[in-house]
Amino acid sequence: MTASLEVSGLAFAYPDGHQALFGVDLTVARGERVALLGPNGAGKTTLVLHLNGILTGGAGTVAVAGLPVNKQNLAEIRRRVGIVFQDPDDQLFMPTVREDVAFGPAASGLRGAELEARVRTALEKVGMADFAERPPHHLSFGQRRRVAVATVLAMEPEIVVLDEPSSNLDPASRRELADILRSLDVTVLMVTHDLPYALELCPRSVILSEGVIAADGRTQDLLADEAVMRAHRLELPFGFDPRAVSVPF
């Protein structure tokens, strides 16, 4: 079966000459949930921005469900790769939740009952169906983040990429979002510094360090490997034992 995501030999330097990626290889199978871990400045955001063609021009290739990420395929790639940014306010700009969730599918040509059904399904998946007519800026931060996830789900993407999904969430909202993300039938790549969240949600983790993939394996094994953790400046909360957590998969 074609992988959801195939990154091969990806290297990239910013225009100022700073090289952020040095040959990244990463394959994510359909339906997998993978955490992308690594210290500040490791290149995580740079990698993510290559997945939907915001950044291009480096060496190597990226393909989403077999379709190469390049200028010709950009519209289809943007539909297939849904990025949930850290700040939901970067993603929500319409007068109502319904219009925000409808925006992407409408722009790709969906109309009428089909569009309405798409919006309703996406809002139901994130538990926000009752908020459809509310202005997004009247919602709590946690609710806005869920709506941002719905805007992406409404495109029926191949892969959902989340940037720090647990940031600024209170414990209940954090848990609710974890339940939502676990319930989705979609490939997930999650960038996070919240290691317990990675363990809760992603059976597999990849550690990016200084622009290369330094480790790739079971999240529980990586987090329990003190040498790997130390080498890549990863720290668990005090007293947290990843081996003692029973992961839900």
Ligand SMILES: Nc1ncnc2c1ncn2[C@@H]1O[C@H](COP(=O)(O)OP(=O)(O)OP(=O)(O)O)[C@@H](O)[C@H]1O
């Ligand atoms: N526009 C830019 N121009 C030049 N260098 C950049 C630019 N954006 C990022 N960098 C550099 O590229 C490297 C990788 O940055 P990137 O933002 O991808 O890291 P990150 O792993 O996402 O970090 P964080 O965890 O802090 O978000 C860093 O050294 C950063 O300073």
